[in-house]
Amino acid sequence: MAIAEQSDLFLRACRRQPVERTPVWFMRQAGRYLPEYRALRAQHSLLELCRTPELAAEITLFTVRKLEVDAAIIFADLLLPAQAMGMELDFVEGEGPVLSDPIRSAADLARLHLPADGELRCVSEAIRAVCKDLHGKLPVIGFSGAPFTLASYMIEGGASRDFLHTKRLMFHHPELWTDLVNQLVQVLSEFLRSQVEAGAAALQIFDSWVGALAPSDYQELVLPYSRRIFEAVRPTGVPTIHFGTSTAGLLGRMAQAGADVIAVDWRVSLDVAWSQIGYEHGIQGNLDPTLLLAPFERVATGASQILRAAAARPGHIFNLGHGVLADTPPETLANLVEFVHSETGSR
C-alpha cells in the first residue's frame, strides 16, 4: 500500500491550479497486462467482473496500489449502458465486444428502452466500495462513453474500421440518428450523475472513435449531443475530461463541448494540441501506449518530450494517448509513474 498522502493533486490539475508535481494515471490501468487481473479473469467473465461491485472495486484498488498513480478509475465496461438499454452484450476472444442485433432501423431503435431501475447500479456500488476503502486518499474517476462512440458500437455491433453503418445511418437517416443519440444523452447523463452521487470526484467521457469524422460532420451531428452531456453533469461540480483518438483536426470543436480537460492521443504534439484546445482548458496525455513496449530509456525520452511540451503550465495530467496494451510490462508503467513524478517534482 503506497498511496500518496496528497489526494487532490489530480483534481487541482483538472482545475488548472498549481501542482507540486504532474499527476499521472493511465487509461485501462486495470487490465490484462496485470497478472493479478489475469488471475481474476481466469475465474470470472469480463461481464461478471463488471457486474460484481466487490470484484470491480478490488481490481480498481489493487491497480492503484501497485502503480502509485494519482487517480483511480472505476473498473467497468464502456458498453454496460447499451446492455442496460436492452442489447445483448458478449465478449468474443480475439474479437472484442459484440452487441447482437445492431441498431440500423426505426424498428431496431424501438427495441431500446431506458435502463430498468438499478440496472447500472453495479457501477455506482463499485465506486462506493472503492471510495470507502480509499478514505479520500485518492480521487475516483467515473466514466461513460460519449454518445457518438456508444452509438457507433450499437450500430456496428462491435468495433469497426470504417464506421460504414454508423455513417450511413447518420447521413441517410438523420432523424433516427437524432433519436438514438438523444436517448443516449438521457441515459448517460443519468448514469454519470449517479457515479458522482456514489463518490466519483471526476468524470471522463470517452469519445474514443470520434476521430473517424470530418470536422463539419462532427460539428453538426455530434457536438450538440456531447455538449448536452457536459451541461447535464456540470451541476455536480466535479471536473470533466473529454477523450478521443485521431482528433488532431477536431480539437477546437471538441473543446466547445464544455469539458474542463481535453484528452489527446499521441498523433499530435501536446503543445500544438493545447494551443488549439485553448489554455482555459486542461490537457491530458499523450504518450503512445506502444512506446511502453520499448526499452525504458526510450520511454523516458518520450515522456520528457511531453513534459517539455506541457512547459510546466498548470493543467497538464500525464496519461497515455489510449489504453494500456495487454503486452505492456507492469514494471514499465510503475517506472513511468516514478519518472514523471521525479521529473516534475522539483517545481
Place this chain on the structure above:
Amino acid sequence: MAIAEQSDLFLRACRRQPVERTPVWFMRQAGRYLPEYRALRAQHSLLELCRTPELAAEITLFTVRKLEVDAAIIFADLLLPAQAMGMELDFVEGEGPVLSDPIRSAADLARLHLPADGELRCVSEAIRAVCKDLHGKLPVIGFSGAPFTLASYMIEGGASRDFLHTKRLMFHHPELWTDLVNQLVQVLSEFLRSQVEAGAAALQIFDSWVGALAPSDYQELVLPYSRRIFEAVRPTGVPTIHFGTSTAGLLGRMAQAGADVIAVDWRVSLDVAWSQIGYEHGIQGNLDPTLLLAPFERVATGASQILRAAAARPGHIFNLGHGVLADTPPETLANLVEFVHSETGSR
C-alpha cells in the same frame, strides 16, 4: 469515350498554376465498386490483374472513360515491391493482403533481396500501354508505398490496427529498422523512376498508415527516408504527391519530406490543413469516402465545403480522403466529378 481535351489540368494544379476548373481524380478509382472490375476479378486473381500489363491497362482505362476524371492512376498493388523483394504475397477474402513470414529479426531481413531484373516491369509496361492508348490526352499517375507504410506491411504481415510489431522493431531494434527502410528507399526510388521512364506524368507516394506515429517518432525514424525518395525522383521533373491518413498532427513535418502536393484525409478541414502544410505546396483531398454512401445532396454539401475551404487558391486537386469504398454507387462518383467541374468551372 469522354476524356477531356485539356490534358494538363491536373499537372498544372500540382504545380500550383492557375486552372480553369479544379481537377478531380479518386484514389482506388479502379476497384471493386465498378461492375466492369468485378467481372474481370471473377476471371482473374488480383495479382494476375496486376502482373498482366494488358489487363492492368484495361482497368486503368475503362475507369477514366467511365468517370471523366482528370488523371489516370495506374492499376497496381502497393505490395508488389515487397513480393519482388522475396516475400510471399497473397490476398485472403475478407482479410486483405497477407505477406507470409513477416520481417521481425536480422535473419528475416537477410532473406530480402533487391528485385530481380524485370520483376516489377509489369507496372511500367502497363503504364506504357495506358499512355499509348491515351495519346497524351490525360496524365498517368505512377505510385508506390512510402517506406514506413510498406515496411509496416512487411513487419506485420498484413494490415494492422496498432502496428505493435512495427513499432517494437522501430523502438527496440533501430538498426534493423534503418536497414529495412534503407533497402526500401533504394527499391522504391528505382521503381518510381522506372514508372516515369514508362510515361508516368506524376507520382503519388502512399504513406497510408503513417498517422499511427507520434510526430517526434515520425521526425526521427520516418521523415529522413521519405525525404530520400522525393530527392531520388526529383530529377525526373514530374510532380509528386505525398498521401497519408490521420496525419492532422503531422502535416508540417510531412511537408518537409519534399513533395509538391500533400494529400490529406477528411479528419481535418482543408483550410486548416493547407495553412499547416504551407501554401508553397499544393493540397489534394479530402472528402470522406463514406460520404459517398449518402444521398447526393449531402455529398454535394460536403464537396462544396471543401471547395470553399480551398478558396480558389491555385494548387487544389479534388480527391477523397482515402480510397473509394466497395459499396460506393458508381453514378455517385460520376456525379461528383461533374459537380466539382461545374462548381469550379466559372472561374
